[in-house]
Amino acid sequence: MHKKPNQFSVNGKVMNRPSINWEDTRVFLAIAREGTLSGAAKQLTVGIATISRRLERLESSLQIRLFTRDQQGYTLTDEGRDLISPAEALEQAGMAFGEAAYRNHDQVKGHVRLATAQGLADYLITPALPKLIADHPMLTLEIVTSVATTNLHRRDADIALRMVRPDRGNVSIRQLGLLGFGLYASHSYLTTRQNPSTSILSFEHDDFIGWSEMQQHLPAAQWLTKRVKGRPHRLTTTSLSAQISAVEAGIGMAILPHFIAKKRNLVCVQQELGCDQPIWLAIHSDLANSRRVRAVVDFLEGLIAENKVLLA
Structure with a gap:
């Protein structure tokens, strides 16, 4: 006989699985371990009324009596004792699930x-x-x-x-x-400038490494355009690394980020360019x-x- 997911068979008889709130199994285990509702309530940090209500709900769902009540407290019935092991397995599975979720979250x-x-x-x-x-x-x-x-x-x-x-x-x-950006040159370039007697901020005879046409929107490219006044750059590139290599080789001067140029031991010819x-x-x-x-x-x-x- 075909069984639905919510059904199981006992001695050939198909029965519906009880609808259980799995949180109630924690209440069941707490009462079994503590022997009293008050002890279980303290362990789970909830009220005694809540413990009692959840136990009643679990017993109603399972349709069995889990404890006998007397003046000494709560004692497991035979049916209740049979459920301790699967309840503890469920408890361990819940803890493992929570730990896995925490590890994934963390x-x-x-x-x-x-x-x-x-x-x-x-x-x-x-x-x-x-x-x-x-x-x-x-x-x-x-x-x-x-x-x-x-x-x-x-x-x-x-x-x-x-x-x-x-x-x-x-x-x-x-x-x-x-x-921040500045105008940088190598030591070798500065010692061989075409007109060393000219002020260091006069760039009429200097060679520059500039950006290609596609990068003319960059502040560095715009600053150079104003300075060279129509003269062609000695070299144009499409990458910063190529500009750094060209400056280190002494080909000319370029506008470079301060933090990079100083690490490469290049000389800052002009620090404030308005290109930051x-x-x-x-x-x-x-x-x-x-x-x-x-x-x-x-x-x-x-x-x-x-x-x-x-x-x-």
Whole structure:
């Protein structure tokens, strides 16, 4: 005979499973262990009336008497004693379930896609990643670097740490810090300038490393355009790393982030250019409460705060 999920058979007879509130089994075990309603109520930190009501509900669902009551307290019936072992198994299963849920909740895992500027990725974020990985070994990270603005609304990335403020989309935005820029050259270039007697801030005969046509919207590119007054750059690139290499090779001067140039032992020819840019953190609003995203956001916030002076 085919049985439904809520049915079982005893001696060939199909019976309906009792509808049990599994929380009532904790009351059953507490009374069995304590011997009184008051003892069970204290153990479970609920009222005696609640204990009594739940016991009655359980006995009604099972349609058996679990305890005998007398002046000494509550004593298990034979039927009740038979249920101690399965009730304890249920208790252990519930504890294991809760512990597993807690471990899963406590552990950050998954994949996060971070869009950021190449300079921040190469010289700030990546060197600090070992700590993030050690804290969250189940987390994987993808870093996307490009000068173009990543569209979080299209889910191109989960998080963006950029110098360009997103102006649309369902995103949460805030400023974390400021990235300072200066005009830098190598020691070798400065010793061989075409007109060393000229003031160091006169750039009429200097060579510059600039950005390609696609990056002319950048503050650094606009500053150079005004300074060279139509003269071609000695070299144009599409990446910050290429500009740093060119400056180190003595090809010319370039506008670089202070925190990178100083690490490369380059000389700051002019510090205040008006090219400083805010560092914006943007998160897709639907992901603001995601544990994996939150872990990376906390890491980035701490990293920017720790290096705030160096960056600016």
